[in-house]
Amino acid sequence: MFSKILIANRGEIACRVIKTARRLGIKTVAVYSEADANARHVRLADEAVLIGPAAARESYLVIDKIIAAAKATGAQAIHPGYGFLSENEDFCHACEAAGISFVGPPVAAIRAMGSKSAAKKLMEEAGVPLTPGYHGDRQEPEFLREEADSIGYPVLIKAAAGGGGKGMRLVERSEDFIDALASCQREARSSFGDDHVLVEKYVTRPRHIEIQVFGDTHGNCVYLFERDCSVQRRHQKVLEEAPAPGMTPERRAAMGRAAVDAAKAVGYVGAGTVEFIANQDGSFYFMEMNTRLQVEHPVTEMITGLDLVEWQLRVAAGEPLPLAQEQLQIHGHALEARIYAEDPAKGFLPSTGRLLHLSPPAEGIHVRVDTGVEEGDEISPHYDPMIAKLIVWDQNRERAQVRLLQALAEYRVVGVANNIDFLARLVACPAFAGADLDTGLIEREKAYLFPEQAEVPREVWLIAALAELQKERRYARADAAASSEPNSPWFIRDGWRLNAAARRELILRCGETEKRVQVTYLARSYRFLLDGQEIELAGEIDSRGQMRVELGGRRMDATVISAGEKRHVFVDGRTWQLAQVDPLFHAGEGGGAEGGLLAPMPGKVIALLAEAGQRVAKGTPLLILEAMKMEHTINAPAAGTLKAFRFAVGDQVNDGSELVEFEPEKA
Structure with missing residues (x-):
């Protein structure tokens, strides 16, 4: 070793x-x-x-x-x-x-599987079933469109050297093919340095099922069962699980044999993943082989009790595989959710910034957190915005789902936008809960997953207000302890007044909604007046923002984290972002660039799609911004005239930079 x-x-x-x-x-x-x-x-x-x-x-x-x-x-x-x-x-x-x-594998195996088109030819020779499509070397746009037309729409354009959802476009009409191809090739060049693509038939309601394979230098090769990675957005996996729901022993064996055949065809050594597109009827087609460890490998580890990184190191050191195929067994069910710094409500735009507060759920036999960041670290615009992978295990899928929902409810992230609330809705979604899976699940369940902004519950306003009062008392106690006169009455925040009850007003805002909470100090609690209704509250807040609240006879736990004027309230498995309003502060007039279009995140300008002085219709693509390995198109917000671009191709821009000077048409 x-x-x-x-x-x-x-x-x-x-x-x-x-x-x-x-x-x-x-x-x-x-x-x-x-x-x-x-x-x-x-x-x-x-x-x-x-x-x-x-x-x-x-x-x-x-x-x-x-x-x-x-x-x-x-x-x-x-x-x-x-x-x-x-x-x-x-x-x-x-x-x-x-x-x-x-x-990892030898050079020959990487070369064989590095090109999706070459890999497909090799798999065809090995008898592995393939998706209908064009996998050749000709790359002229019109020729590729003709191939797509003959395959029949919808088709998928895929970077031959791609992976991770990069360099991939779904095309539903012939007239959209050329633009989609150009976008796909740009992203492929940026991500892989190779714009070669292939075109395949897009399987309607496909499931994405992959088989973990392992080979050694002694001629042994096994499969460690399957993972279902069907729940995706932008062809990137969001939830993964093992084993795949509804998988019969016969189908598992057939897919496992096909995966091992694929690995043996290239003399594979080490950890690899053979990915298949599976129809709802059980048929499946080879998609690609990833010649590396996968992001979602922990779910395989959780159901097998094995450490795949240890296997990698032992095989690389020349040792034989630790177990034979008949010794491998499945135990229970595992789910993995990818915690990202991104805003699902804004098309999953990546978010950057410092992790001001980061509190994952406690790890144990049922919960595992794989992460590369800690509280205080920064999510940079230079790399993938993953915060962590949250993995849970239990005896069956239903219990694992409950574990995942509980773990997501316990996750606390402040400082960047994140997808935790979205993931909780996704796991609770009836389609996912009922294992009605396909790669279009997120799109077809939009109404459930992206609901209208709900009204902030009454208890959220009250808990936020209580947290303000309790924080003041904690800070006062800390100041007193550091003072030469720790018993001074000036450090007491009990609202005492001579011959009168102490009252004050707190102003909180969420979006366009503003609430005024009137507070009366009592001996061991507070009386709050909100929307004409009175209620008594008591509670304490610790240094991590955790609270045990007594609210009108109801006891509940919550966490409130302050970041500037923002108050992040975590309660009942949801997160609410409020702001404390300073009544003495008055915002100035006009806060943005009049007539300008602003960058939604830091990134690089990679294409200008219109001309200065051009009149454009609403929705016309104006500019393409690349950020965190993804392309983001900036469109005209209304009909009008593009007056000027503020940046050239290749320029780096900051979050909020004015990209385009735009003059909308007058009504």
Whole structure:
């Protein structure tokens, strides 16, 4: 076994590999960019090496820098994680040339599966069932459209070197094909440096089922059952589970055999995933093979009781697989939810900023949290905005769902927009709860998953107001303890007044709704007046914002976190964002750029789609912004004239920057 390894990655997966390496007594070397100097994976590793600026193409994607770091630190092997260089045959070859073990498959296997089109040809020869489509080398736009027309719509354009949902477009009409192809190729060039695409028939209501395979250098190959990854948005997985609901033993065996056949066809070694598109009738087609560890590998670990990273390291060190196929068994059911810094209400736009408060649920036999960040860390615009993976396990799917809902209700994130409330609605959605799964679930369940903004419950306003009063008392006690006169009455916040009851008013706002809460101080509690109704409240708040509230005879737990004027109220499994209004503050006139269109996030301008001075209709695409590996199109908000662009292609922009000077038509 190795005594020291280098991890050529960052974030959650780097921390995940470090955890197993430490358990096995293996020293670890982290690499980091300037943006990651204080990142969690750097703090956890035994050693760390700076490899360049924030941009991945100048740091994490520079092969020579990774190899040099491994040599300088005496690392015997390199674990690539997932993403970045994990499926790069040049990197694997460079490791071999440097005499460093690559924790992954051989160069030939990466090369064979690195191109989706080449892989499909190989799988066809191996007898693995394929989705109808064009997988050839011709890339002329009109030719590809003709192929799509002959396949029949809808079709899926996919980057041949792609993965993770990048470089993928669904096209439903022939007239939309050319524009979708151009967008797909731009994203593929940006993400993979290769704009080669293939075109496939889009299966209606498909399920995305993948098989975990493992091979060693002794000729052994097994499958560790399946994962259902059907719940997706923008072709990126949101929820994953194992085993797949409704999977019969016969179908599992058939898919497992096909996956092993695919792995053996390329002489596969290490951890890999064979992905299939499955019809509702049980038929399935090979989609691609990922020659690396998958983001969702924890659900497989939870149902098998195995550590797949340990298997990777043992196989890379030349050991045989620890178990044979007949020794592998499924125990219970596992679910994984990806916690992202993004705003589901705004089309899942990524969010950046500092994690002012981060409190995950407690880990144990039923709950696991894999993360690359801690409270105080920053979600940067340079990399994927994942905060954590939340994994739960229980004896069956129904109990695992309850576990996941409970864990999501306990998760507290403040400082960036996040998808926790959305995930809770998704897990509770009748379609998901009933295992009515397909890759279009989120789209077809929009009404349930994206409800109109609900009215803020009365208790939320009251709890927020109570938290303000209790925080004042906590701060006063802290000031008193630090004072030379700790018993001074000026530190007491009990509302005492001579010959009168103390009263005050707190003003809170949520969106356009503003509430005035009138407070009367009592001996051990408060009387609140809200919307003409009185109620008595009592409670304490600790340093982490946790509260036990007595509200009109009802006892409940809540958490209130302050961030500037914002008050994040966590109660009954939901999050509400309120603001405390200072009655002495008056906002100035006009807060934005009149007639301008603002950047919804930090990013880079990659295309200008209109001309200055051009009159455009409402919804006309004006500009494409790339942020966190995704393209975001800025459209005209109304009919009008595009007066000028404020940035050129290639320019970096900040959140809120004015991108376009736009003059709407007068009514």
